[in-house]
Amino acid sequence: MKAEKFRNFIIEQKILLIIVAIGIFLWISSDYFLTFQNITNIFQTISFEGMIVIGMALLIIIGEIDLSVGSIMAFGAVLSVMFQSYGVFTGIVAGITGGIFIGLMNGLITTKLKLPSIAVTLGMMVFLNGVVFALTKEHTLKGTNENFVLISQTEVFRIPLPVIVFIILLIIFEIILQRSIFGRHIFAIGGNATASKFFGLKVDMVRIICFTITGFLAGLAGVMLAGKLNIASGRIGGSTAVFVITAVLLGGISMEGGEGSIFKAFQGILLLGIMNNAMVIMKISSFIQEMIRGLLLILIVVIDAINIQKKRYL
Amino acid sequence: MSKKGNKFTNILRDQSQLIILILLIVIFSITTPSFRTTGNFVNLLKQVTVIGVISCGMTIVVITGCLDLSVGSVFSLLNVVSISFQQSNNFLGIFIPLIMAVVIGFLNGFVITKFKVNSIIATLGSLSFYAGAALLYTNGAIIAGVTGTWYGFIGRGKLLGIPIHVYIFFIIAIIYQILLNNTTLGRKIKYVGTNTTAAEIAGIRSNRIRTIAFIISSVSVAIAVLIYSSRMTTGSPVTGAGFEFDAITAVVIGGTSLAGGKGSIFKTIIGVLLLAVIINALTLYNVPYAFQNIVKGFLIIVAIIIDIRVRRRIEG
């Protein structure tokens, strides 16, 4: 009985264990790894796209996807740089509002017109990319308000603000997902949308809200990212969609939908962050890193598909 | 849906993209003098050949019900490989990219069909992989080729005032169209895209057919690389970035359905020309380059909305 329980535990927490294993490996091979600076660095790096992972997790659980998140992030960054001349707060609001608006558009077009979200957000990605390039006139925009960097460079107990925001968002959304009616409806709809509708759940509304939340998070990520060096360009977010989707799947959330947690999504992005860190410490070129990212996405989506297929012929 | 339908309105609806294209050409010709010069038209055709060939390959994949997002990165990779051989052995510069294309297409197809993975996500992964590979191959730099390769005539030669590669584009398109409409392979492709279950029960191995489609797509990229590299003297490892969206836009606005089963190379050529005419007009009107993506993205969304067959079945 105990052996069985232990075995189940290993399978359940396999990602966490992999993280620990890589952590131990890095600790042995590099003095630098376990320093406060490095750990904070890892978190700092993953915070921005990590916020987006939260939204993507909600979408994948409900059975949708959003490929435009990278472009939304760039959009939010650009808006915040453009509007900060009216004040830091205005810049922040501008970026976030932009994100919310695009998310809402994605949601409305997908649900009201009954189109596959993968295709709609693909088109939105290209469209928004163009908008961003148009706004920046293909240059890198520099922010004019010196105080803007405060949003990303402020530290609380030596922890950068973006990290704190990320962790707070993680906690808030996990609570919403697991314990609120809205959250439980996300699971229900992702599990069986027909049955959910039959029993009175507002399927369309929940879907639209999920897209909007993702837009909000992507916009926020863009704003905070811009705050790092107070610049924004169309080059932001190019590989974000791949990164975020990989993180969600890596954490153990299935593309089939209907189950998962924000904690799992967090594990996914933490693993990616540590792997990135490992590759940097081992001085692997960024070109190879991109190849590994692509390969990892393919690998993880194949494993997920195999698991789904196994259940089919029961 | 009326049973017989007015034959005329059916043709109208079916060829609406062609009509829009003709209308736009007429409108722009009237309003913008610089549009209707032969020089402009030839220029326009020149620009479409590379994307045009890639779009033809993409059409086959879309008809089987999939998408190939890797074509842009694969173009980057094959391009630098091809140019890197220009200095030493021209023949290898043609041969090796073709072999690589077959392998890449096979890998894409194999992973997607064997494991039943979503083609958009899988080829998104391929996109990253081959983009990184291209950068790795040149170590991030732009590599130098040579001027005057023996096959340079493809890119630079002219026949009757029209560049050779324009002829090549049309020949490729005709070959693909014949493949699609007049061969058993083409018919299998249509069956698989229309109803995969029925195709399987009729004895068609849909996995093989889809893999072949992906190979055709990658080989089309190799042919496009041939056209492109034959007139270039340098190669950048990021040239192909964004080509996948140009190709998908052309296919989708040309009228081939993303749901699979329906479509033709002819429609895609219309789509390619439509896109080129619109971009051309924008350029002539001095609209900044950045707006092109806005237009492309907008057109993709509009085309998807119009494509009724892609709509989800109503729940409950």
Next chain:
Amino acid sequence: MLLEIKKVIKTFPGTVALDEVDFNLKKGEIHAIVGENGAGKSTLMKILSGAYKKDSGTIKFEDKKVAIGDVDAARAIGISMIYQELENIQKLSVAENVFLGKLPRSRVLGFVNFKKLMIETKKILKEFDIDIDPGKKLASLTTAEQQFIEIIKAITVKNARIIIMDEPTSSLTKKEVEKLFLIIKELKKKGISIIYISHRLDEVVGIADRISVFRDGKNQGVMKKSEFDTNKIVALMIGRELKAAEKSVSKEQKIIFEIKRLSIRNKIIDFNMKLYKGEILGIVGLMGSGKDELVKSIVGLWPAQSKEIYFLGKRINIKHPADAIKHGIIYLPEERKLQSLFLDMSVSANISPLWLFNVENKFFMNTKKEIELTKTYAKRLAIRTPSVSTLIVYLSGGNQQKVIFSRMLTIKPKLMILNDPTRGIDVGSKEEIYNIIKELASKGVSIFILSSEIQEMTRVANRVIVLSKGEIRDEFTDKDITTKNLIRSAMRV
């Protein structure tokens, strides 16, 4: 009288599903409806649950006329239906399924009171003596347990008055059926009425207060518990026994095809069968008998744990329908629209696939030949279509099926496996298809036919196997193939 249905009519293009049906239900009554497939039971239930609208007739609930316009209206009256295919959310817990759409709220706005959710669920489960942990994922429960939860879900609706159960025991063991009956009796105690639809006569007589027998869209008779008589019920179900149609039996008794040791996990146990040249072999079985998975696994569409197929004595390997086709074995799926037809394509494109890839087998297509082929078969099978290039979606169901038949005939098959070939087809076309099948058999083609309509078997089959819960129960030949025998065997009477 809680529910009174009078003279309800419902027609579909080509068929009359309900022909002035009468039915009534008392409060706290368990009223069973039996009848063959196509007798009208499902249609009436769909009308009651709001999925369909009746054409005419009256429905009275508690002596007031009601119009059940949609599913919500039915639920408002208190009618819930439990379908054969359970509509639940596998990945959620039992409790969340039971309270789907009615999660108890906590004091904090928008949040769930999980404690209350568990307590309430436990309470209801206890009332029915169901020992299931409400926190468990639904997917981890057995089918029977999931069914019980479905019932619980149906009665947590505010004012559940009538629960309709459609074939609730098709995948249940004997013990589970007993448990189900306990639950039903408990419902009765609470004053909830049950409409119980089933083919299992032995079970029905055990649980019902009254039984109505449906046939040809009419209620042929209502029996009270004290009057239950299975013979009478079967007689009412089949009506007049039609004279067995003329069937030719091939003179040569050559075994063309043999299946040995076919086993499919959870569905079929060690199936063995011989098939003769020119024979029409029928398979009959209720839901859960495994007959669908059986035929699918023969052609490689469903995985089998063990499978030996012999063709003319030699063992052959079939992993994919393409392998089967190479040996002349063709499968006709039960759902045309989803599994056979290429809806957006022309009639000729729908007739030619097998021919193109197996007979003609050339790289380049000869469209002229294809059109000739289409015209030949359209004539031979009397397919009514405006032209060969008409999209097949515009043809009637019967003509569509004939197109699929033509498709199979183009490669001169040796064995045709037909899964419910006349489903959803008008009577006229059905006859035509029976004749086609008989003609093929007389020419030496062996036919393996599955049907949900038992009457059909008597008209075409030379031999019929009755399948029940994965095993062969009975085999009937020639004169013994009567509707009575088949029904009694299938229903384990």
